[in-house]
Amino acid sequence: MVHEYDAVIVGAGGAGLYAALEVGRTARTAVVSKLYPMRSHTGAAQGGIGAALGNVEPDEPEWHAFDTVKGGDYLVDQRAAVILAEEAVQAVYDLENRGLPFSRTAEGRIDQRRFGGHTRDFGKAPIHRSCYAADRTGHMILQTLYQQCIKNDVAFFDEFQVMDALLEDGRCAGIVAYELATGELHVFRARAVLFATGGFGRMFRITSNAHANTGDGPAVLARKGVPLEDMEFFQFHPTGIRGMGILITEGVRGEGGILRNRLGDRFMERYAPTLLDLAPRDMVARAMITEIREGRGIRGDREIDDYLHLDASHLGREVIEAKLPDIAEFCRTYIAVDPAEAPIPVQPTAHYAMGGIPTDVQGRVCTADTTWEGLYAAGECACVSVHGANRLGTNSLVDLIVFGRRAGRHMARYVREAAMPPLPADAADPTRAWLDAVKEDGSSAGPGASTDSLFREMQAVMMSGVGIYRSEADMAQALARLRELRGTCGRIRVRDDSRSFNTEITEAFELGNLLDLAVVTAASALNRRESRGAHSREDYPDRDDANWLKHTLARLEGTEVQIGYDPVDLSRWEPKPRAY
């Protein structure tokens, strides 16, 4: 079946929904999502949305922009950071005016709390910049935006999974999507397409990410020749519940929570004397691994799965129940720990993709020398780059709103002029061929190649080979193994032959996406011979601005990866050593 729209948005999280509200005002728009929109992973975000409102103490967007650039270890495109910080203020007011139930100060204004890497006066001290709704800010944003879409009659295609993008001669003509309920393929022809499909933490064994976070957008575009930017930069959030990866918000530390080792020491004093536990996430995660390696993890056995303590008991039950109720419930439900009484056992957890589909500040997919017509990306799957080599907490929710809206705005202008692109006659054929091949009887992937074993091995290989501390040998070994796994995955055969609600097919598709992105990530990481932000190499431990102050562009060709580079916008602040 073929559908025609002016604008098609793939993904219904914060960025996709905001873009839909924007472009839907003047253009015929459809949102295509593999999940019901309210299930999107934006809803899992906890800590807050960063904006220089100045409700608790004086603040400036310029400070926020600088913190973002420094937090990103100077790989951030600086004009993008300025836009993020400046437009954040109005974006937060806009959300509140649409009904978002922020937590409030005594005066009735949006309350703000401290968060990692956010400072006043260009790094003097932590600042109250995170606008929050208890510890469920993402849930509130997702609900509010979905409510607004209902109010504005946005057209949704729920449980339609994108499987291909129609890209020809640098122009996007639409997408091909698989309808879960029927197994039918749908072609969506459009003047402009926005990808807002979120992250891909499920490449890793321990992750905060939903099962749905399989990077469908970046994978589909990568297979169509679009390079992916800065994929080596994947954030490990310092505090996931031990063994499970479930996120415990940085907001706990924002409220005063402290990380301690087996000696009870506040070890961040040694690693970040000014910001302590509110140093940027990559620094805290590395500090934790170092403590573990040196025998000061809680077990003290130096094993990779040792952990540390996040102590919030001194905050008092009232503060915890008022400001951190959800994480208190996670702790009670999953590990029978009451944060008001006992410290929370935590480990770094794969959390956020700084890299992704390269865009400009209007959300258009482009590199320095190529622009794809009619193609946009926003949210976690995009790389503007506003987060550089490491993202500050609360900057993702701002990113969704600011750049989701900007992409929507630009799409609205673009589709007014743009012609409806020609649709290739065989638009759905490659996808149909894949579906037919994956359902074939008889041939099987071979021994040890169930979906289960492929997922587990990929996740283990990524965790140990392309994790927090990296080395040439580990990454090279990981890359080789991932290529093999990708080959094996191509031979998986789905046994479920039902056309309706066949999630075995969609999972096989998602596994392939993750493996493609894992290969690109490992290759990009192997290639970058320096340490910067979240990319930390034991064999190249220093930042090397002379040779490496540039964005990586990785082009997937089968299982080979071709690396190129793009310059970084350094127009506002000169790179300095990053110390806190």
Added chain:
Amino acid sequence: MKIILDIQRSNPQAGVEPYYQQYTVEAEPTERVLDALMTIKRSQDGSLAFRRSCAHGVCGSDAMRINGTERLACKTLIRDVAEKSGDVIRIEPLEHFPVQRDLMVDQSGFFARYRSVKPFLVAAVGVNEREHIQSPEERVKIDDPTKCILCSACFSACPVLSENPRFLGPAAIVQAGRFVFDSRDRGLEPRLDVLDQENGVWPCENHFQCTRVCPRGIKVTKLINLTKREIKRYREERGEETAEKAEEEAKRGAEEAPEEGRT
């Protein structure tokens, strides 16, 4: 330990009527029921159909009946529903929904009810340059209903819906309440017609099953009663009748009418 999952399966589109299939899986007591389902799906039977995403109780995808009670599979630990090796955990789809396949149910009726209550801010004041002022006390009033993740556990558990499938249902009322009691919203008035009608809030009989099963701990029954009270107050102020009153009167009239008909 060895756990046996006894799962209700069906595939209406393929003409497969409901039946139970048992799967045996190794699982730690501290693992989630969802983890066991994922292991079965990925290593034993890829055709097993269920929804899931966040795996920690915030997205609402995996509501189902576990040992007869509505729960989120990702928030239910094995040890919550099984004690020792060899124990059986019964898993069934939610009630009051047509089954799409296995544990996947058609929630379109649920979402239609949700949309019908205008679940978006109907601002009492105009758009501000900055934020509306809302005191912490005013904000607390809506804390409970804003937690709702639309998982449908309450809808499945509600005994009234078994008798009266046209009842608006607990979740939609919670979502309405979220705005009715929001100081920034025009409140009841834009939603009066859908709440104050025969199948609006009035069919609730205080069974408390919704409150019991809500994975977010929302006091659903209390909210429904607060909403009923608000409607009564609103009508009284205007000298009007609630739909509940009107229905009671109609019933009484119908009971008396046969007497008149005979003369």
